[in-house]
Amino acid sequence: MKTDILIVGSGCSGLYAVLNLPEELDIMLITKSDFESSDSFLAQGGMCTLKDPSDYDSFFEDTLKAGHYENDQKSVEIMIKSSPDVVKDLVKYGVSFTRDENGDFVYTREGAHAHHRILFHEDITGKEITSHLLDAVKKLKNVRMYEYTTLLDILCDGSKCRGGIIRWSDGREEQIEADYVILATGGIGGTYKHSTNFKHLTGDGVEIARRHNIELKNLDYVQIHPTTLYSDNEEERSFLISESVRGEGARLYDKNMNRFVDELLPRDLLTQEIYKQMEKDGTDFVWEDLRTIPHDELINHFPNIIEHCSQAGYDVFHECIPIVPAQHYFMGGIMVNHNSKTSMDHLYAVGETACNGVHGKNRLASNSLLESLVFAKRAAKEIADERR
Known part of the structure; x- marks a missing residue:
């Protein structure tokens, strides 16, 4: 089987990557469980955003302080400055953040934040965001979607990724040829006795990357x-x-x-x-x-x-x-650049499986949804530009 883009994972980063890729591309999206069983659906608190320019320095400092100043500062800058556009996109897809009687956004605050800057929908913000992204992806005619389908390995030609080996829900294994692969395989909580994560999230993307000597980073930052x-x-x-x-x-x-x-x-x-x-x-x-x-x-x-x-x-x-x-969360993972590219050509990683250094040693509350979306969009845009 062949496809232009193979995306592994149906959380917010995988879905948002789909939505930012050209619709003339053939896209195959697979997920290990059902489409709703991603940790993105479980996110409660909200999503940070730069609500006005005056909060930039404080937002930046709070993120660095929480991360013990080990953050990649360029990644932090990109994340914060990209947040207003991400919010506009989400509203376009129907996401309903809480608003006041005047129709203005209401912001909450969490630990280590100096100011209220977190958008939310009740206490199910992740579900609100991810379900709307999923609905939008399901409407696309260029996307084939498969539940209970697992990535076993990637296919490589030297230093270039050219697809993956998958196991279908019926147990059959098949090679999928793809021009690009985006890993959005989530975290590692399934390897822990006590975790807020779904049990099937066992660091598959990181393990596959390790097998192929793809650069990893901060694997002890949990x-x-x-x-x-x-x-x-x-x-x-x-x-x-x-x-x-x-x-x-x-x-x-x-x-x-x-x-x-x-x-x-x-x-x-x-x-x-x-x-x-x-x-x-x-x-x-x-x-x-x-x-x-x-x-x-x-x-x-x-x-x-x-x-x-x-x-x-x-x-x-x-x-x-x-x-x-x-x-709860994995700050380490597959090392990527500011466009989510790994050390292997044509292989990208987004969301919790990736490490662009934005969180440093410890993630600031409600930065995970934002980071996943910002850098998934950047991955999609770079792939689209390369194919032009």
Whole structure:
């Protein structure tokens, strides 16, 4: 089988790459599970944006500070300056970010952000964005889409990628010849006992790249999210309690119901403090109190979290919930340049499987959706330019 572009992964980066490629190209998109089972669908808090030029320096500094100043500063500049155009695109595709009574965007704030700059849709922002991108891709006549189809390896001709070997849903294996391959295979959470990620996300793209001596970067930079709902069932995917909950006023308490930390610390620092407190208390979790959030704000902003906690037996309006850190995000991955190209010709990587250095050692909250979209678009534009 032949195609112009083979895209592996149906999260927001893979879908947005499709939407930014010329419609005269034949595109094949495969995904390991079903189209909705990407971590992009799980993103709760929101998506950062440069809401006005005066916030640029602060946004830039917050991103670098969270990343321990190990960030690629050019990547950070590109991400921030590209954000308004990405927002315009998403609105064009029907994404409904929360607005006030005047029709203006409402912005929330999360840990390590100096200002409110995060767009959101309730507490299911990732689902809102990715579902609309998926709907747009499904309407394209030049795109063939396949669920439950796994990339086993890439095909190479010297230093040039020329396709991939896939396993269809029925178990058959087949070589796919492609002029370009875009890896959008997601993170590594499936390799962890406790993770907010889907279990099938096991770092496939990184492993395939490693086999072919494609350059990798910062493989030890793994983010642990400080607040997931504690559960005795270790087989369950950890349910994220969004950072924006703390941004809107939620508090953390030890076993004696004493506040022990600044809730808006960067994720890695807050995680360390929670682990210290758990060890000190001899407990498996600490408490998070959402009752400090104004009642209407809690209902309107976090309905999904309220519902999930209720199903788990917790009434967030009348009691604290137990929370524990869990693996959440991978800052390392396949090393790419500012247009998402890997060290192999005709092979690109976007989203969580890629590492352009934008996040440094630790990702700032709500930069993941933005980064995935910005650099997926740049990959698509470079491929389109090369084919002209």
